Amino acid sequence: MSEKLGITRSSFYNAFGSREQLFDAALALYSEVSPDRAFKVATPDSPVKQLFTDTFRLVCKVRAEDGEARGCLAVNGVTQLCGTNAVIGPKLEAAMLGNVTRIETILGWGVARGELSEDTDIHALALSIKTLLVGLNVICKLVRDEDELWLMCSTTLGGLNLLEGG
Numbered sequence: 001m002s003e004k005l006g007i008t009r010s011s012f013y014n015a016f017g018s019r020e021q022l023f024d025a026a027l028a029l030y031s032e033v034s035p036d037r038a039f040k041v042a043t044p045d046s047p048v049k050q051l052f053t054d055t056f057r058l059v060c061k062v063r064a065e066d067g068e069a070r071g072c073l074a075v076n077g078v079t080q081l082c083g084t085n086a087v088i089g090p091k092l093e094a095a096m097l098g099n100v101t102r103i104e105t106i107l108g109w110g111v112a113r114g115e116l117s118e119d120t121d122i123h124a125l126a127l128s129i130k131t132l133l134v135g136l137n138v139i140c141k142l143v144r145d146e147d148e149l150w151l152m153c154s155t156t157l158g159g160l161n162l163l164e165g166g
Contacts, residue, residue: 020087023077027095030073035062036133039102048110052129053164056153059136064146072137079138100130116161125160132156 016022031037038055063071070076078096082089103126110116136153143149157163 020085023088024091027073027077027091031095034072034074035059036099039099039106042106044109044112046106046109047164048106048113048115049162049164051106052157052162053154056132056136056157057150059133060146060149060153063136063140064144064149066140066144069141069144071141072134075134075137078134096130096134100126103129125162128156128160129162 016025031040035058036055038051038058042051063069074092074095077088077092082093104122107116107120107122107125111118111120111122132153136149139152140149143152154163
């Protein structure tokens with residue numbers, strides 16, 4: 001990137017204070033445009049099954065359209081930096097686990113409205129959804145066909161009783 005801008009690498013990082021601060025800024029920006037942002041902005045009146053179905057459909061579309069097969073910044077960061085970078089690793093871990101907590105909240109709304117069974121294990125289901133999302137963001141580096149990605153997601157969402165219309 002610094003070469004494209006015509007500046008040195010250190011000047012590029014210094015503009016943000018440090019590599020870690022640059023990553024923080026990039027991750028914050030990414031979270032605002034990520035295809036799973038719907039989980040972040042969902043409200044208690046959001047139909048849960050529709051939310052998961054629509055969100056995973058969008059993630060499949062976006063990942064299939066990415067000609068560079070980059071996947072997800074956060075997932076890629078976890079695989080590269082958790083356990084190896086003492087500054088960024090814990091931030092990524094907190095962000096990913098925070099997503100699980102947010103999914104638990106969304107599932108709780110579904111239980112409260114009767115969209116999901118009262119005996120739903122919200123924590124286990126949230127972990128399963130996050131695992132599907134992480135897996136999707138890894139497999140999209142190899143499988144770039146939207147229909148194939150959706151087949152994986154719809155099968156899993158259906159098995160979890162979270163597929164709208166399924």
